[in-house]
Amino acid sequence: METEGLTKFYGRRRGLEDLDLEIRPGEVFGYLGPNGAGKTTTIRLLLDVIRPTRGRMSVLGTDPRDPRVRGRIGYLPGELALEGRERASEYLAFLAGVRGGVSRDRITALAERLEADLSVPMGRLSKGNKQKVGLIQAFMHEPEFLILDEPTGGLDPLVQQEFLAMVREVRAAGRTVLMSSHVLAEVEDVADRVGIVRQGRLVAVEDVAALREKAVRRVEFHFDAPVPREEFEGLPGVRDLRVEGANLSCTIDGRPDALIKAAARFTVVHLVSAEPDLEEIFLTYYSEEEAHHARAGVQEPA
Ligand SMILES: Nc1ncnc2c1ncn2[C@@H]1O[C@H](COP(=O)(O)OP(=O)(O)OP(=O)(O)O)[C@@H](O)[C@H]1O
Numbered sequence: 001m002e003t004e005g006l007t008k009f010y011g012r013r014r015g016l017e018d019l020d021l022e023i024r025p026g027e028v029f030g031y032l033g034p035n036g037a038g039k040t041t042t043i044r045l046l047l048d049v050i051r052p053t054r055g056r057m058s059v060l061g062t063d064p065r066d067p068r069v070r071g072r073i074g075y076l077p078g079e080l081a082l083e084g085r086e087r088a089s090e091y092l093a094f095l096a097g098v099r100g101g102v103s104r105d106r107i108t109a110l111a112e113r114l115e116a117d118l119s120v121p122m123g124r125l126s127k128g129n130k131q132k133v134g135l136i137q138a139f140m141h142e143p144e145f146l147i148l149d150e151p152t153g154g155l156d157p158l159v160q161q162e163f164l165a166m167v168r169e170v171r172a173a174g175r176t177v178l179m180s181s182h183v184l185a186e187v188e189d190v191a192d193r194v195g196i197v198r199q200g201r202l203v204a205v206e207d208v209a210a211l212r213e214k215a216v217r218r219v220e221f222h223f224d225a226p227v228p229r230e231e232f233e234g235l236p237g238v239r240d241l242r243v244e245g246a247n248l249s250c251t252i253d254g255r256p257d258a259l260i261k262a263a264a265r266f267t268v269v270h271l272v273s274a275e276p277d278l279e280e281i282f283l284t285y286y287s288e289e290e291a292h293h294a295r296a297g298v299q300e301p302a
Helices: 039-046 067-072 088-099 104-114 127-139 157-172 208-214 257-263 278-299
Strands: 002-010 013-022 028-032 054-058 073-076 145-148 176-181 193-198 201-207 216-223 238-244 247-253 268-273
Touching (some): 002 039, 013 193, 013 201, 028 039, 039 176, 073 127, 088 127, 104 127, 104 157, 127 145, 127 157, 157 176, 193 208, 201 208, 208 278, 216 257, 247 257
Parallel strands (some): 028 176, 028 193, 073 145, 145 176
Antiparallel strands (some): 002 054, 238 247
């Protein structure tokens, strides 16, 4: 999927402006932003539900207006309108018939994985069960490109884990996923890259692995006997070193490799390492970028 200068104005209101984004085949891309940032606008443009004010895009190598492309996409809308007395199982069987090539077993298997109750009339489904029905219909025809608008809202933690496993399987099969969310924490375990959109503009795109490497984390080692401080001084990435008897604490900037190798010369009894808060790093990075642009803006001739 690729967009160039993709822009959507609703009258004078900006929905999305000048989006240049490429999502590579086989990657999981996390699309992040607060309410009203332009995530859903982007998704609707990609699905040809709305048309751009200007700009270009290609989805699965073709124009999204090509009616054949829709069948190759799986879509979970942010707000699901599942109403009426029809049972969820009947609705899914109907969609399976329309799309073709989806077996009843496939639907049953997905429902079991997500612990979805399909026997309930749609209008009486709980929020979580609606979300599950939405996920089943998005995944069931094994689409080449999955577009999931806020997929994890309303799912309990165990079901969320199962959903993430499904996303990983999609990637392992070489298919592509775009998933939106308000927060990085919801997508960081599964996304290869994340992009953040604010007020209709894409402000940063980052590799999650690179973000993790940039992360500063606090670690503590407890040894079985006092250790010499000199052995740990000046190690790459190690800062704020404190050695008190058999206890050592420090922060690590980037890879912990050198510290681990130094510590391995002694007997480690206990190790504590706090997960870095990627959200914090990402936002820090983003606000620096923004500050940079603001400064650049000041220098620009009128
Ligand atoms: N149909 C519409 N008519 C007018 N303005 C709209 C319409 N749809 C979206 N907007 C505006 O476009 C902007 C982007 O909205 P969009 O729904 O894409 O954001 P979002 O990132 O998906 O937010 P959320 O997380 O709340 O779903 C907002 O300012 C919104 O008010």
